[in-house]
Amino acid sequence: MAELEKVHEEDILIEKLGYDDHFHDHHHGDKYQSNFINHYIFSMDHKIIARQFLITGIIWAFIGAAMSIIFRLQLGFPEADFQWLKPLLGKWIVVENGIGSLAPEFYYALVTMHGTILVFFVLTAGLSGTFSNLLIPLQLGARDMASPFLNMLSYWFFFTAGIVMFYSLFISTGPFSGGWTAYPPLSALPQASTGSGTGMTLWVVSLVLFVVSVLLGGINYVTTVLNLRTKGMTLWRMPLTIWAFFVTAILGILSFPVLASGFFMLTMDRAMGTSFFLSEIFIQGQALDRIGGSPVLYQHLFWFLGHPEVYIIILPAMGLVSEVLSVHARKPIFGYKAMVLSILAIGFLSFIVWAHHMFMSGVNPFISNFFVVFTLIIAVPSAVKVFNWITTIYGGNLRLNTPMLFAIGFVSMFISGGLTGIFLGNSAIDIQLHDTYFVVAHFHIVMGVAAFFGMFAGIYHWYPRMFGRFMSETMGKIHFWGTMIGAYAIFWPMHYIGMAGVPRRYYRFDGFDAFKHFTELNQFITIAAIITFGVQVLFMVNFFYSIWKGKKQTKRNPWGATTLEWSSPIEGVHGNWEGKIPTVHRWAYDYNKDEREFVPQYIPMEEGEEHGEDMH
Amino acid sequence: MTNVALKNNNNTRRIHPQVFALWMGFLSIIMMFIALTSAYIVKQAAGNWLEFVIPNSFYVSTAVILISSLTLHLSYSSFKKGKEFLYKSMLVVTLILACVFIIMQYKGWFTLFEGGVDMKGNPSGSFFYLITGLHAAHILGGIAALVVALLHAFTLPFKPTEKRRVRFSLVLQYWHFVDILWIYLFTFLLFI
Numbered sequence: 034m035a036e037l038e039k040v041h042e043e044d045i046l047i048e049k050l051g052y053d054d055h056f057h058d059h060h061h062g063d064k065y066q067s068n069f070i071n072h073y074i075f076s077m078d079h080k081i082i083a084r085q086f087l088i089t090g091i092i093w094a095f096i097g098a099a100m101s102i103i104f105r106l107q108l109g110f111p112e113a114d115f116q117w118l119k120p121l122l123g124k125w126i127v128v129e130n131g132i133g134s135l136a137p138e139f140y141y142a143l144v145t146m147h148g149t150i151l152v153f154f155v156l157t158a159g160l161s162g163t164f165s166n167l168l169i170p171l172q173l174g175a176r177d178m179a180s181p182f183l184n185m186l187s188y189w190f191f192f193t194a195g196i197v198m199f200y201s202l203f204i205s206t207g208p209f210s211g212g213w214t215a216y217p218p219l220s221a222l223p224q225a226s227t228g229s230g231t232g233m234t235l236w237v238v239s240l241v242l243f244v245v246s247v248l249l250g251g252i253n254y255v256t257t258v259l260n261l262r263t264k265g266m267t268l269w270r271m272p273l274t275i276w277a278f279f280v281t282a283i284l285g286i287l288s289f290p291v292l293a294s295g296f297f298m299l300t301m302d303r304a305m306g307t308s309f310f311l312s313e314i315f316i317q318g319q320a321l322d323r324i325g326g327s328p329v330l331y332q333h334l335f336w337f338l339g340h341p342e343v344y345i346i347i348l349p350a351m352g353l354v355s356e357v358l359s360v361h362a363r364k365p366i367f368g369y370k371a372m373v374l375s376i377l378a379i380g381f382l383s384f385i386v387w388a389h390h391m392f393m394s395g396v397n398p399f400i401s402n403f404f405v406v407f408t409l410i411i412a413v414p415s416a417v418k419v420f421n422w423i424t425t426i427y428g429g430n431l432r433l434n435t436p437m438l439f440a441i442g443f444v445s446m447f448i449s450g451g452l453t454g455i456f457l458g459n460s461a462i463d464i465q466l467h468d469t470y471f472v473v474a475h476f477h478i479v480m481g482v483a484a485f486f487g488m489f490a491g492i493y494h495w496y497p498r499m500f501g502r503f504m505s506e507t508m509g510k511i512h513f514w515g516t517m518i519g520a521y522a523i524f525w526p527m528h529y530i531g532m533a534g535v536p537r538r539y540y541r542f543d544g545f546d547a548f549k550h551f552t553e554l555n556q557f558i559t560i561a562a563i564i565t566f567g568v569q570v571l572f573m574v575n576f577f578y579s580i581w582k583g584k585k586q587t588k589r590n591p592w593g594a595t596t597l598e599w600s601s602p603i604e605g606v607h608g609n610w611e612g613k614i615p616t617v618h619r620w621a622y623d624y625n626k627d628e629r630e631f632v633p634q635y636i637p638m639e640e641g642e643e644h645g646e647d648m649h
Numbered sequence: 650m651t652n653v654a655l656k657n658n659n660n661t662r663r664i665h666p667q668v669f670a671l672w673m674g675f676l677s678i679i680m681m682f683i684a685l686t687s688a689y690i691v692k693q694a695a696g697n698w699l700e701f702v703i704p705n706s707f708y709v710s711t712a713v714i715l716i717s718s719l720t721l722h723l724s725y726s727s728f729k730k731g732k733e734f735l736y737k738s739m740l741v742v743t744l745i746l747a748c749v750f751i752i753m754q755y756k757g758w759f760t761l762f763e764g765g766v767d768m769k770g771n772p773s774g775s776f777f778y779l780i781t782g783l784h785a786a787h788i789l790g791g792i793a794a795l796v797v798a799l800l801h802a803f804t805l806p807f808k809p810t811e812k813r814r815v816r817f818s819l820v821l822q823y824w825h826f827v828d829i830l831w832i833y834l835f836t837f838l839l840f841i
């Protein structure tokens with residue numbers, strides 16, 4: 034009986050239909066799995082590396098979010114006494130007249146670190162690193178990445194980047210404090226502010242390591258997608274997740290090196306006395322002899338990465354959401370080809386809109402017009418995607434479980450945040466809105482929250498694939514509603530504050546007559562942020578608890594999905610499939626087709642059966 | 650190191666995945682230098698730009714690296730044809746030429762510095778040092794790869810297997826790449 038239970042329908046089918054690539058899992062002396070260190074730490078197995086990225090990302094998310102709570106406390110309650118934070122923050126709590134408040138330098142440092150950590154470590158490495166690693170080989174029917182070794186290096190570069198950044202939190206002058214974009218001169222002159230010295234040096238070292246990690250990862254992802262697909266997996270049969278990861282990786286390969294160039298120039302300005310980005314600077318009344326450079330040049334280099342970077346963050350989330358929506362609506366994705374084309378269009382356009390971040394930096398207004406036009410054009414493929422998501426779930430037989438809720442929440446957030454982008458994309462309106470809380474609201478909703486929702490949808494959905502267990506649905510639903518309501522409560526009011534002109538990154542506003550009346554609103558935002566943070570802690574509890582104690586996965590394909598990752602053994606074997614690998618005969622979205630609830634990709638077409646959409 | 654994944658090569662493809670991955674690496678290196686050379690153009694157009702004559706040793710180094718590409722190619726084709734002596738000797742010659750290239754670059758920088766073109770001074774000088782320096786860093790990477798190839802050549806028994814051919818071709822392609830990259834950068838710095 035026990036023997037019988039072990040036989041899986043999937044194995045029988047793959048044995049019958051699959052392709053024999055003469056792979057044998059060499060158990061004896063397998064150099065990959067010989068001991069704990071090789072297996073769990075310096076692992077070259079993509080499934081382990083995915084979990085390493087995910088867990089490291091979660092830890093960074095916790096740190097980054099906790100920072101935001103600390104600076105929100107100071108913003109919401111500028112008069113309150115924060116001496117109770119002294120055990121954690123030490124000298125960064127300054128006590129005056131018996132009232133302890135956050136040192137302004139450290140406030141800036143926290144804002145900077147929060148941005149850097151969330152954008153790069155959590156939403157880039159934690160999101161695309163995790164799911165590209167997990168799904169590219171599994172969904173394509175590959176044994177592993179093209180180069181498992183480079184893949185391992187990619188994780189360890191990311192890890193080291195994290196260590197360097199973490200260390201910078203504890204140095205006596207504090208971490209870098211000039212904003213996540215690290216504009217010169219604050220970033221280029223070690224004497225410009227307390228965080229500009231060692232803090233900035235560590236920041237730039239950390240990010241260069243990070244760039245290496247992204248490049249190693251991206252090169253691997255692209256190579257794997259183009260070279261290691263199983264038989265029958267044509268490009269037009271790839272799930273949308275893979276398309277999204279693929280374009281994301283290309284964006285990374287093309288844009289991160291440009292950032293690296295900017296960092297090299299910045300480093301020379303800092304260490305060797307060049308003046309790439311510096312001109313006519315006065316510090317403490319003293320004129321420096323650094324002339325001839327231009328800080329706007331840095332902004333160009335930064336945003337040439339920076340804008341594609343926001344799509345590097347959102348595209349994987351879009352891919353995950355497309356998949357989750359289709360599986361749990363039990364319907365084929367609407368407009369598969371249009372989805373692919375809009376991913377490609379977004380990828381392309383993301384390279385020619387960067388100066389919309391610089392309308393107010395003194396770029397030529399005629400040049401701005403060019404960027405306004407392309408910025409607004411990006412709304413078109415974005416709208417195509419939104420339309421297709423809504424049409425996919427419209428009339429579906431929805432399973433409203435946690436992954437599905439987060440996927441639907443993603444669409445809501447993406448619409449809300451995308452709309453405000455259209456306002457900002459007009460250079461005339463941006464005169465009022467630039468560097469205000471309106472921008473903060475825009476990008477937190479469209480990038481921060483939406484990307485997190487995509488990631489959560491992915492985590493809840495693929496949790497069984499990663500850990501062989503399920504996360505708790507009850508806690509998951511509380512997590513969803515708490516986050517959904519909480520996120521809107523935090524960021525919706527920021528639009529109003531921003532329209533009124535309240536600048537971002539200020540230490541306090543209650544001294545300005547124009548902004549005084551926002552004090553209560555600010556407090557409301559802070560309280561909402563604290564509650565939402567609490568809900569995320571609940572998620573973490575659910576996540577780690579379920580690794581050991583979650584409900585066990587018994588069926589290989591618990592969601593009734595069509596993609597290949599659900600046909601491989603639950604335990605996750607080295608090489609992904611024992612024996613043969615599945616071959617592919619159809620696209621990834623055959624749901625509710627000809628009276629069949631779902632048809633996995635490895636099932637051959639029947640006599641006279643039509644392909645889904647117009648895939649042939 | 651990658652045999653697990655690469656077994657799965659049932660797609661009829663002409664190009665080896667590792668070679669393809671290397672090309673993706675080239676793409677990112679190209680982007681890095683495109684960024685620098687475009688910044689150069691922008692900065693130059695903004696005025697306050699010092700013109701200077703590029704020292705002769707850079708011409709020498711250009712010739713040297715061109716020749717080194719040829720010698721490495723010769724070594725590679727000898728490897729394929731099983732001509733052990735030519736394979737090994739040309740590899741050694743290439744390594745020597747590579748080191749000569751670095752020395753000539755260094756001499757060039759020194760001459761420039763003596764001639765009053767300082768890294769700290771006008772941006773034109775800063776760009777020159779940055780671009781050539783970053784390129785030299787990539788040459789150093791190439792030298793490391795050549796050393797590995799050399800170790801293979803002299804420690805392993807001579808057997809032109811497919812695996813070793815692919816490895817060697819990775820080194821070869823990288824070396825050609827940094828060579829062409831230098832030609833681009835040199836003509837750029839010369840004429841723009």
Ligand code: HEM
Nearest residue numbers: 343347389390412451454455457458467468472476479480
């Ligand atoms: C219809 C689409 C969008 C348009 C038209 C748009 C437009 C803009 C504009 C014009 C700005 C600059 C505002 C300013 O600084 O004054 C901006 C900022 C920003 N946007 Fe968007 N956006 C769109 C979608 C997105 C998406 C999808 C993401 C991320 C996934 C995103 C992330 C950001 C970020 C991170 C910033 C602020 C960066 C900073 O200054 O710190 N945007 N957006």
Ligand SMILES: [Cu+2]
Nearest residue numbers: 340387389390
């Ligand atoms: Cu942008």
